[in-house]
Amino acid sequence: MTYCLGIITRFGLVMAADSRTNAGVDYISTYQKLFDFSYPGDRAIIMCTSGNLSMTQAVMTLIRKDLKAQDEANIHSLPNMYEIARYIGGKIRQMQEQDRAWLQKDNIDFKCSILLGGQIRGEEPGLYLIYSQGNFIQATPETPFLQIGETKYGKPILDRTLNFETPLDACAKCALLSIDSTMKSNISVGPPISMVMYETDSLAIRHKLQLRLGDPYLAKIRNWWEESLRSAFDGMPKIEWEQCLESSLENVVID
Amino acid sequence: MTYCLGIITRFGLVMAADSRTNAGVDYISTYQKLFDFSYPGDRAIIMCTSGNLSMTQAVMTLIRKDLKAQDEANIHSLPNMYEIARYIGGKIRQMQEQDRAWLQKDNIDFKCSILLGGQIRGEEPGLYLIYSQGNFIQATPETPFLQIGETKYGKPILDRTLNFETPLDACAKCALLSIDSTMKSNISVGPPISMVMYETDSLAIRHKLQLRLGDPYLAKIRNWWEESLRSAFDGMPKIEWEQCLESSLENVVID
Numbered sequence: 001m002t003y004c005l006g007i008i009t010r011f012g013l014v015m016a017a018d019s020r021t022n023a024g025v026d027y028i029s030t031y032q033k034l035f036d037f038s039y040p041g042d043r044a045i046i047m048c049t050s051g052n053l054s055m056t057q058a059v060m061t062l063i064r065k066d067l068k069a070q071d072e073a074n075i076h077s078l079p080n081m082y083e084i085a086r087y088i089g090g091k092i093r094q095m096q097e098q099d100r101a102w103l104q105k106d107n108i109d110f111k112c113s114i115l116l117g118g119q120i121r122g123e124e125p126g127l128y129l130i131y132s133q134g135n136f137i138q139a140t141p142e143t144p145f146l147q148i149g150e151t152k153y154g155k156p157i158l159d160r161t162l163n164f165e166t167p168l169d170a171c172a173k174c175a176l177l178s179i180d181s182t183m184k185s186n187i188s189v190g191p192p193i194s195m196v197m198y199e200t201d202s203l204a205i206r207h208k209l210q211l212r213l214g215d216p217y218l219a220k221i222r223n224w225w226e227e228s229l230r231s232a233f234d235g236m237p238k239i240e241w242e243q244c245l246e247s248s249l250e251n252v253v254i255d
Numbered sequence: 256m257t258y259c260l261g262i263i264t265r266f267g268l269v270m271a272a273d274s275r276t277n278a279g280v281d282y283i284s285t286y287q288k289l290f291d292f293s294y295p296g297d298r299a300i301i302m303c304t305s306g307n308l309s310m311t312q313a314v315m316t317l318i319r320k321d322l323k324a325q326d327e328a329n330i331h332s333l334p335n336m337y338e339i340a341r342y343i344g345g346k347i348r349q350m351q352e353q354d355r356a357w358l359q360k361d362n363i364d365f366k367c368s369i370l371l372g373g374q375i376r377g378e379e380p381g382l383y384l385i386y387s388q389g390n391f392i393q394a395t396p397e398t399p400f401l402q403i404g405e406t407k408y409g410k411p412i413l414d415r416t417l418n419f420e421t422p423l424d425a426c427a428k429c430a431l432l433s434i435d436s437t438m439k440s441n442i443s444v445g446p447p448i449s450m451v452m453y454e455t456d457s458l459a460i461r462h463k464l465q466l467r468l469g470d471p472y473l474a475k476i477r478n479w480w481e482e483s484l485r486s487a488f489d490g491m492p493k494i495e496w497e498q499c500l501e502s503s504l505e506n507v508v509i510d
Contacts, residue, residue: 152407156436160481161488173491181411197496207496217495224491226415232483233416236428240472241452241462 001188002149003179004033004048006115007171008127008139009164013117013198016175017048018149018183020190034194035060037067039076040204043120045084046196050149051112051132055099059091059114081126085116089134096132113148118198125200153185154178172197173221176211180222191218256443257404258434259288259303261372262426263382263394264419268372268453271430272303273404273438275445289449290315292322294331295459298375300339301451305404306367306387310354314346314369336381340371344389351387368403373453380455408440409433427452428476431466435477446473 004017017033031053037045049056066074078084092112103110111132119125127139129146139146141164147155157178162171175195182189190213197207211218259272272288286308292300304311321329333339347367358365366387374380382394384401394401396419402410412433417426430450437444445468452462466473 150407152405152440153411155440156408156411157484159440160436160484169494170488172494173488176494181415185407185410185414197494209494209496217492220492225487228483228487228490229412229415232480232487233425233428235483236479237472237475239424239427239431239452239462239464241464 001186002033002050003147003151003154003182003189004050004115004149005145005147005151005154005158005175005178006046006048006117006127006129006139007145007158007162007166007175008117008125009144009162009166009168009171010200011168012200012202013046013119013125013127014168014171014175014195015046015048015115015117015198016179016193016195018179018189019192019194020188021053022188025187028190030190030192032194034196036196036205036208037063037075038118038205041121042203043076043118044198044203044205045075045116045118046198046205047088047117048115048148049112050114052103052108052110055092055095055110055112056114058095058099059088059112062091062094063088080120080123081116081118081128085128085130085136085138088114088116089130089136092130092132093134096134115146115148119200119203121203125198150182150186150189153182157181168197168199172207176221177225180218180225184222191215193218256441257288257305258402258406258409258437258441258444259305259370259404260400260402260406260409260413260430260433261301261303261370261382261384261394262400262413262417262421262430263372263380264399264417264421264423264426265455266423267455267457268301268374268380268382269423269426269430269450270301270303270370270372270453271434271448271450273434273444274447274449275443276308277443280442283445285445285447287449289451291451291460291463292318292330293373293458293460296376297458298331298373299453299458299460300330300371300373301453301460302343302372303370303403304367305369307358307363307365310347310350310365310367311369313350313354314343314367317346317349318343335375335378336371336373336383340383340385340391340393343369343371344385344391347385347387348389351389370401370403374455374458376458380453405437405441405444408437412436423452423454427462431476432480435473435480439477446470448473 007014021031114130116128130136193211195209262269276286290302369385371383385391448466450464
């Protein structure tokens with residue numbers, strides 16, 4: 001399927017995505033899903049995409065077209081992140097109007113979701129999840145992360161370890177482990193993994209990472225993590241089983 | 256929803272279930288989902304249920320009815336686990352024939368799944384997942400665990416830590432953590448947690464556990480686990496970010 005996530009804290013943002021796309025188990029490909037539209041010194045803008053690939057690629061194409069045309073409304077000219085989220089939602093709606101009916105006819109899933117994260121000079125950083133329908137929600141200090149795609153496998157570690165005060169490097173490790181858990185348990189999510197880390201008010205992306213299949217760092221963190229899980233396991237308090245009185249054959253135990 | 260799992264290893268079985276049932280977010284109740292039908296000295300039989308509650312309760316009722324009637328075919332008289340799985344599948348089909356059409360009329364989900372685990376004297380232990388359609392699969396050394404209900408949140412830890420040689424007490428800890436991860440991330444799964452551990456050839460359930468909401472042991476393992484995750488985290492190899500050359504305003508960075 002896809003798995004992308006964004007984390008926002010007091011210190012900045014982390015965004016990460018996998019790259020596996022499939023049209024069934026007999027057609028697996030690799031496509032980039034994390035896009036950097038930053039304009040350093042003025043704004044940092046990162047987008048992650050999931051869902052119908054033709055939809056998301058078309059939305060990206062429309063966005064780039066407006067940028068090239070230096071149209072009045074493009075993601076480098078819009079005054080704040082809210083407007084950018086509305087603008088992207090509008091592009092999704094435009095594509096839905098063109099293509100939805102044709103896809104529905106053949107029961108093809110036309111839905112897509114986009115994560116938008118970044119900061120414009122003069123504003124606080126923001127993180128948004130834009131839906132297929134063009135509307136969106138925003139991450140908040142109470143809910144400092146958003147996920148799209150195959151979200152369930154990687155959610156427990158985020159719930160257990162993240163909050164608005166978590167340092168950025170810890171968020172980055174957390175994001176990697178969240179994606180790694182998902183890749184291990186679901187074959188439709190796969191490398192390369194793309195990740196960026198953004199520091200509040202830097203107005204530029206200074207930390208990028210791409211981990212390909214077989215990357216030694218990916219193997220290193222997976223092994224480290226599994227080793228740590230095993231020792232945490234061994235050190236865990238013994239289970240306090242209840243006393244069980246064993247019944248005889250005559251005294252059948254039925255619940 | 257529900258979350259139940261069964262683990263089978265060289266040493267025996269662990270089976271565990273949550274207890275939360277809901278008919279929408281405004282109607283949450285507690286119902287037992289782990290049932291012990293053992294006949295000590297002859298057979299250990301454990302079942303865990305998920306899905307439509309009226310279906311699973313009806314199946315349990317039919318099973319108990321046959322036992323009381325001491326009918327020729329009941330789960331204490333059938334000669335092996337395969338036959339018991341077929342028998343339970345038959346009960347599910349019987350209920351589907353009675354109720355499915357009525358539930359479908361109102362778009363109510365009529366599906367259910369049942370985990371069956373145990374050992375009959377003279378056989379190896381076995382673990383089965385019986386589907387709504389009455390057919391079933393069996394766990395094997397390559398896939399030593401089966402899950403039903405809300406399975407995704409709790410799967411990564413099983414994938415990372417279990418194999419056919421894992422000692423039973425480690426399996427039990429793993430099962431508890433798997434359920435705990437699910438409860439933390441999904442509100443439709445909740446305590447009490449029921450768990451049993453079965454040692455191969457003991458032909459009786461000697462280890463039971465029920466953890467209620469607020470149980471100090473539950474809090475103890477959750478805190479221990481989250482502490483361990485945090486220190487594993489801190490000790491994790493630093494992220495090896497790529498060198499990022501920051502572009503000037505003139506040199507717009509577009510992906």
